Amino acid sequence: MMASPLLPTQAAPADPFAGHPLFSLDSVYRAYRACRKRKRGTLNALRFERDLEENVVGLHEELSTGTYRPGRSVAFLVEKPKRREIFAADFRDRVVHHILVGELEPTWERRFIHDSYACRPGKGTHAGVDRLRSFTRKATANGTRQAWYLQLDVRGFFTSIDRAVLFDRLMARETDPAVRWLSETLVFYDPVANCVLRGARRREFEALPSHKTLFKAPPGRGLPIGNLTSQFFANVYLDGLDQFVKHELRVRFYVRYCDDLVLVDEDRDRLEECAVRIEQFLHKELRLELNDKRRLRPVSDGIDFLGYIVRPDYLLVRRRVVGALRGRLERAEESLRGLGMGAMPDGREVFPWPRALLEQVQAWLCSYLGHLRKASARRLLDALWARYGWLGEYFDGSGGKLALRCPVPRHARRLSEQLGWYRGRLPEHVLMLRSGKLWRTYRPADATIPGADREAPQDALRRLPVSFPDRCVAGVVTPLLRQAGVPVAWIDETGRRFFEIAERELVCRWSFPRRALQ
Numbered sequence: 001m002m003a004s005p006l007l008p009t010q011a012a013p014a015d016p017f018a019g020h021p022l023f024s025l026d027s028v029y030r031a032y033r034a035c036r037k038r039k040r041g042t043l044n045a046l047r048f049e050r051d052l053e054e055n056v057v058g059l060h061e062e063l064s065t066g067t068y069r070p071g072r073s074v075a076f077l078v079e080k081p082k083r084r085e086i087f088a089a090d091f092r093d094r095v096v097h098h099i100l101v102g103e104l105e106p107t108w109e110r111r112f113i114h115d116s117y118a119c120r121p122g123k124g125t126h127a128g129v130d131r132l133r134s135f136t137r138k139a140t141a142n143g144t145r146q147a148w149y150l151q152l153d154v155r156g157f158f159t160s161i162d163r164a165v166l167f168d169r170l171m172a173r174e175t176d177p178a179v180r181w182l183s184e185t186l187v188f189y190d191p192v193a194n195c196v197l198r199g200a201r202r203r204e205f206e207a208l209p210s211h212k213t214l215f216k217a218p219p220g221r222g223l224p225i226g227n228l229t230s231q232f233f234a235n236v237y238l239d240g241l242d243q244f245v246k247h248e249l250r251v252r253f254y255v256r257y258c259d260d261l262v263l264v265d266e267d268r269d270r271l272e273e274c275a276v277r278i279e280q281f282l283h284k285e286l287r288l289e290l291n292d293k294r295r296l297r298p299v300s301d302g303i304d305f306l307g308y309i310v311r312p313d314y315l316l317v318r319r320r321v322v323g324a325l326r327g328r329l330e331r332a333e334e335s336l337r338g339l340g341m342g343a344m345p346d347g348r349e350v351f352p353w354p355r356a357l358l359e360q361v362q363a364w365l366c367s368y369l370g371h372l373r374k375a376s377a378r379r380l381l382d383a384l385w386a387r388y389g390w391l392g393e394y395f396d397g398s399g400g401k402l403a404l405r406c407p408v409p410r411h412a413r414r415l416s417e418q419l420g421w422y423r424g425r426l427p428e429h430v431l432m433l434r435s436g437k438l439w440r441t442y443r444p445a446d447a448t449i450p451g452a453d454r455e456a457p458q459d460a461l462r463r464l465p466v467s468f469p470d471r472c473v474a475g476v477v478t479p480l481l482r483q484a485g486v487p488v489a490w491i492d493e494t495g496r497r498f499f500e501i502a503e504r505e506l507v508c509r510w511s512f513p514r515r516a517l518q
Contacts, residue, residue, distance in 0.1 A: 016066045017178045022103055023063035028056050031098035044091035073191040076198040085205055085213055087191045087224030097228040100182050113242045118258040119231035125306045126374055128257045135253035136299045136312040139264045143312050149303050150263040150271040151295040154288050156211025157259035159222040162287045163187050166237050191224045234258060244281050249274050257306055271296055308375055315375040325368045329388050332361050349511040351393050355408055358394055366402045408505040413498040429489040438467045460484035485512040
């Protein structure tokens with residue numbers, strides 16, 4: 001850690017912060033509860049929770065005695081949307097991050113301008129896009145006059161932050177010695193000196209441009225991407241820029257999300273002057289440089305901001321976002337076809353039901369659909385649903401929330417409950433349900449099924465065996481099902497049991513006759 005004037009030069013008392021409410025057991029436990037939200041199932045969170053009492057008391061003692069030091073971070077590379085390095089702090093260190101941010105945030109929230117939208121309560125990307133869109137409407141008088149926008153971003157922002165400048169800004173009005181000590185400990189901690197590389201070698205990190213990696217950052221520069229404190233510190237660091245733009249330059253229409261800032265005005269020359277003065281301010285006060293890819297264009301061209309093309313009267317989704325979604329859908333379809341999805345030579349249309357894969361697809365597809373639904377993308381959504389016909393087989397989005405059409409009934413712990421649950425959701429299907437070494441047949445309540453072959457469905461259904469082993473599936477049961485022309489759902493045992501009752505899940509659906517998969 002970098003030397004600091006706050007570090008004592010003589011022996012400190014044994015418990016310099018004993019009894020301080022910031023480091024109390026209640027405070028540490030509340031921070032733990034906040035830290036584990038949506039991450040309780042991760043390995044580090046489970047390890048911390050396994051010895052919860054010991055870990056909470058240990059953190060309390062280290063903070064109270066002033067002996068706390070951050071542990072190892074895990075460094076790895078992400079490829080999307082572009083290659084960058086991430087430093088993930090250990091779970092116990094993230095608990096400490098929540099303690100500090102929880103203490104500092106209320107004070108700084110009162111100081112931050114309204115139109116800063118990154119990592120703040122009640123803000124976010126959608127709120128930032130909505131605000132920018134309202135600014136474009138006001139600046140153009142609802143499209144009746146021309147206006148311009150200036151878009152700037154900081155070159156290598158996180159790796160260029162000067163920690164001494166950041167610490168001075170944080171402590172300008174802070175007098176509490178406990179807060180000052182913990183802030184200093186976290187601000188001046190160098191994650192590169194004690195990190196574990198995951199999924200990549202050191203030379204891959206060093207192959208990144210010098211302004212994109214902490215491994216090449218000058219001494220005293222850079223914050224790790226991936227920590228709660230880094231996100232909060234970034235807002236504190238650029239608050240000086242926000243105040244300068246609003247109160248010195250007196251720009252009315254100004255939005256910032258992290259290091260991406262947009263100014264809108266009717267006067268193009270004024271925006272050019274603002275660009276020069278902002279660049280001077282960043283260099284002199286914050287020791288930062290602007291990226292060369294600045295944009296000064298008419299608002300009517302559309303503003304590329306936070307994954308959208310923002311126009312006064314509508315939003316469009318960026319092509320890069322649509323391309324990424326199509327790529328993930330293609331890979332998901334390839335995985336499903338590898339598991340047996342598709343039109344088979346004998347006329348069956350087979351839909352396997354790999355629960356783990358479908359839950360993964362559901363997770364990232366919900367995120368993309370939330371992004372698309374914010375924009376004018378109705379035709380795009382319809383085109384995706386038509387191109388990837390399997391989406392309609394697996395997912396139902398009619399209620400506004402993407403849900404699996406027939407997920408595993410975790411609550412059904414009796415055979416009769418499981419059968420009733422599937423019958424309620426697949427009323428037109430013949431259910432083939434495994435029970436031990438045999439499959440059992442459960443016909444639909446109404447054998448006259450829409451779309452079935454009218455010549456002999458009743459006879460074929462009557463001739464289906466009540467129970468049969470695996471060896472009869474291909475030679476006996478499948479021809480009868482094909483003759484009946486009815487949809488079939490195969491429900492297998494998972495291998496887990498609830499007392500004496502086996503858990504079952506849908507593993508495959510067949511449709512007769514074949515429908516084209518687009």
